[in-house]
Amino acid sequence: MFLVVITVFAIIGYIEMRPLVKQAKLKALILYASIFLPAFILNLLLSININIPSPAPPMDELVKTAIKFFSSLFPPR
16 A cells, blocks of 8 residues: 555656646745645555544644633623
8 A cells, every 4th residue: 555655646746746847837836745745644654554643632722722812812891
């Protein structure tokens, strides 16, 4: 499965990024790579059975902190 993930991502990367490189669209290439690389890494880790922790608990804590902060700035009338 490990080699399948690498092969599929290599093919997709070649097909999608080649025109961006030829047309010298650096901003689009950076944007695409910034999304493509984390997706590749996560899929690679999943293919070798490494558990990836859920981002839900830290996000929940972040939202609660933001709510407390903004409610202290703008108290109810």
